[in-house]
Every structure is written in structure tokens, then in C-alpha cells.
Amino acid sequence: MNATLSVLLMSMLNKLPRAFYARDTVTVAKELLGKYLVHGEKIARIVEVEAYLGAHDLACHSAKGVTPRTAVMYGEPGYAYVYLIYGMYYCTNVVTESAGIGSAVLLRALEPIAHVTARTQGPGLLSRAMNIDKQLNAHDLLSDNFYIAAPSVEETFTLIARPRIGVHYAQEWAQAPLRFYIQGNAFISKP
DNA sequence: TGCACGATGAAC
DNA sequence: TTCATCGTGCAC
Numbered sequence: 001m002n003a004t005l006s007v008l009l010m011s012m013l014n015k016l017p018r019a020f021y022a023r024d025t026v027t028v029a030k031e032l033l034g035k036y037l038v039h040g041e042k043i044a045r046i047v048e049v050e051a052y053l054g055a056h057d058l059a060c061h062s063a064k065g066v067t068p069r070t071a072v073m074y075g076e077p078g079y080a081y082v083y084l085i086y087g088m089y090y091c092t093n094v095v096t097e098s099a100g101i102g103s104a105v106l107l108r109a110l111e112p113i114a115h116v117t118a119r120t121q122g123p124g125l126l127s128r129a130m131n132i133d134k135q136l137n138a139h140d141l142l143s144d145n146f147y148i149a150a151p152s153v154e155e156t157f158t159l160i161a162r163p164r165i166g167v168h169y170a171q172e173w174a175q176a177p178l179r180f181y182i183q184g185n186a187f188i189s190k191p
Numbered sequence: 192t193g194c195a196c197g198a199t200g201a202a203c
Numbered sequence: 204t205t206c207a208t209c210g211t212g213c214a215c
Contacts, residue, residue, distance in 0.1 A: 050198070059198070061211095069211060087208030089199050106198060124199045166198050189199095 006041060006114055013038065013149035018142060021077035025051045025096040025103040030180050032094070032105055034154050039130045039146045041115045046148070048109035048181035048188050050164045052093070054102040059170035062102025072138045073102045080146070082127070082137040089124025092132050094141060094148065108165070109181070109189045122189040158183040165190060 013036055021028055029051040037044050052060040052073075061083070062073045072081045073095055081093040081104050093104040110120040110130070118129035127133070141147050161177040168174050181188050 052198075061198080064212070067212070083198090084208095084210060086197060086199050087210070091198060093198085108198085122199065164198070169197085 009043065009114060010038070012152045013043075014152070015142065015147050015149045016078075018076075018078045021094060021096050021141070022098060023096065025053050025105060026178070028094075028096045029105045029178070030159060032107075032148065033159060033180060033182055034151075034157065036113060036149050036151055037107065037110060037130065038149060039132060039136075042130050043114040044110035044112050044116050044120055044126070044130065045151075046107060046109075047111050047185040048107075048179070050106040050108055051178040051180070052104050052106060053178070054097070057103075057170075058173045059164060059167035059176075060102065060104075062104075066102075070102060073104050075099055075138075078141050080132075080136050080139045080141055082132060082134055082139075084134060085124065090127040090133050091123040092127045092130070092136075108179070109185075109187050111185060111187045121187050157185075 029049045032046050032049050035046050037046055055062050062070045066074050076099050077095050079095045081095055082090055085091050092107045096103045108123050110126045116129055120126040120129045139146055160181050160183045162179045163175050164179045
């Protein structure tokens with residue numbers, strides 16, 4: 001993709017306002033599907049997410065209360081929560097609702113749109129492909145170089161809800177259908 | 192100060 | 204099923 005085309009594509013994106021994130025986490029999670037994640041010149045479509053509801057959700061990091069790590073989740077909506085998992089991958093989340101709740105949406109899979117060549121199926125791979133690491137933790141998603149936007153024309157799709165991945169330790173919360181993805185999309189992390 | 196354990200991904 | 208690899212949270 002050449003530079004002119006990139007500029008044209010970027011001009012067709014409408015950056016999501018703070019109010020988009022300052023709502024019920026499940027609503028935000030579902031509505032993030034089909035939106036475009038932009039970091040520098042890299043652009044990719046969000047096709048799979050998971051909702052983490054806050055302190056009462058045992059699968060959520062914020063269930064441990066306010067710690068140096070979870071402080072971002074307990075802050076204002078529309079900021080990125082990026083953390084290292086298994087010592088080698090970063091996971092990218094967006095903070096939702098209002099300060100004090102501790103809720104966020106984990107990005108689990110993306111469909112490459114522009115300047116993204118590495119694999120994007122799974123939270124660790126997509127973070128690597130989009131050049132997202134701990135430097136971007138607590139970064140404002142209403143900034144100029146790192147944000148989420150709505151395309152001028154959104155494709156329609158069927159939304160699927162399933163239990164979240166890798167949260168077996170969370171007792172009854174492990175079964176809650178809080179993973180959402182676009183049915184039939186080729187970039188979903190797990191069938 | 193030490194240690195068990197991941198919101199993963201890849202190899203076997 | 205096992206392993207790479209390290210920050211976090213909590214026990215001591």
C-alpha cells in the first residue's frame with residue numbers, strides 16, 4: 001500500500017470519542033468488533049474481543065484490587081492497559097466504564113488492513129504485529145498515533161458469544177459468555 | 192527476599 | 204502435553 005492510499009484510508013476513519021468507552025463493558029466489547037485499531041501507520045480491524053467486568057469478575061486482573069499493575073484499569077476510560085503475560089507476550093486492552101470500576105476489553109484478534117504483515121490471531125501475536133508493548137501502557141487512545149476508529153462504512157456481521165479463553169481458575173466466571181467475535185472471520189484466534 | 196503462577200503460542 | 208521466560212502479588 002502506497003503513502004497516498006494510506007492517507008486516504010486514514011481520512012475515512014472517525015476516532016472513537018471518550019464517551020464510547022465510558023459505557024457498559026459488554027456493550028463496548030461488542031461495538032469494538034468491526035472498528036479499526038491504528039498505531040502509527042499500522043491499521044487492523046478488530047474481529048475478536050473479551051470483556052473483563054471489574055473487581056467482582058474473578059477472571060479480571062482488577063479483582064486483586066488497586067495495585068501498581070491494575071491502576072490503569074481503575075482509571076479513566078479510553079486508555080490502553082498493556083501487560084506482559086507468560087514473560088514473553090503483551091496483551092492489549094482498552095479501559096471502559098468510569099474510574100474506580102476496573103473494567104476493560106481485551107483485544108484478541110485483528111484482521112490486517114494496512115502495513116500489518118505479521119500474524120494477528122491471538123492477544124500476544126496481535127500486540128507484537130501492531131508494535132504494542134509496555135511503553136504504551138496507560139497511553140491515551142484519543143491520541144494522534146494510537147487510537148481506535150470507526151470506518152465510514154462498517155461491514156455487517158453476525159456476532160458470536162462464547163466463554164473466555166484461559167481463565168479456568170476464575171470459578172463460575174470462567175463460563176460466562178464474555179468472549180465476542182465476528183462469525184466466520186478468518187483471523188479468529190480459536191474456533 | 193523468595194516463589195508460584197499466569198487473559199500465550201509453538202513445538203512435540 | 205510441555206516449555207520458554209519474567210513481572211506481579213503475596214507469603215514469610
